[in-house]
Amino acid sequence: MNNVDLTQIKAVAFDIDGTLYRAWRFNLRIAPYFLFHSFFFLKYGLVRNIMHRTAATSEFTKIQAAHMAKKLNCSPEEAEERLEKIIYKGLEKYFVNIKPCDGALDFIHKLKDKGYKLGLLSDFPPEQKGEIWGVRELCDVVLGSEEAGALKPDPTPFRKLAEEFNLPPEQILYVGNNHKYDIQGAHNAGMKTAWLILPHSGWIGKKSKIADFTFWHYNQLSNWFFNDQTNKSD
Incomplete structure (x- = not known):
């Protein structure tokens, strides 16, 4: 985990496939x-x-x-x-009816309640997934990287995401499960990153050298994101 000031974050964006639901399902x-x-x-x-x-x-x-x-x-x-x-x-x-990751929707709704901008950036058209458990309607930006002209980890879709948010990349946290495409791509574009891994990988201590946070349950991400800011504002 890197030392990052989360009080500067104004928006949180998510990959969809393998991030909001488990790929194995x-x-x-x-x-x-x-x-x-x-x-x-x-x-x-x-x-x-x-x-x-x-x-x-x-x-x-x-x-x-x-x-x-x-x-x-x-x-x-x-x-x-x-x-x-x-x-x-x-x-x-x-x-249809695929189960989201435990805690993912709670985290997203908490972000919305706290006034953060929300976004989706996927390598596949987001509309392919329908309403995405109501997440789509909560988002300020919904973007498929294909429409931006390049797949991750090319910086283009991440820059387009920042442009749509009307925020500098460093004020955006990007959450993804693919280290090469999601984490490396967002990191290279200047964003903060959170890497979702499988539970068994977390149990053996697997972590990313470039992600600002590595987690395997959304409750961990929520605690890190909100508690860290509380501690720094005290």
Whole structure:
């Protein structure tokens, strides 16, 4: 844990997938769907790895489709249609009624009650997840990194998030579960960061060298965030 003055934080933003809900819950749900479309998902994974390394561009959708077309040996138009059908629309139903992380909603509502700005920044379109347990309507900013033109850890979506908040990056805390994409990306953009890990990793003392806080239950994050400020204001 780094020494950080949380009294300077004016906004808290969250990744969605694997951060507001545990990824293993979702993976269990989609297992049959994944197996049915396994070839497509494997190729899609390769393409997303490429897109994570691709510089920001207003042609994100077309470039992603072009890469998929090469992997699938089809036209870019067909690849784009299959991406929409299998990934963007096809996965929507699996988010319905998925359970959020324990304590996540309580923490978010407490932030809202205390007057903090709230945001969501995901590598996948946030609208794919519906209302996200009512969190969406509480947010001041809801952003998909694809619409910003680049996937995390590129600084572009994080800078866009700060711009939408109308705040400097150092006044934003970003909460995520993927160290390479969420934590490294937000840190490099100048934001404070909180890294959500799996409980068993926390029990053996796993921590990040760059995240300002490492946690495995949202009650820990809430206690750190609010108690630390109370102590510094005394």
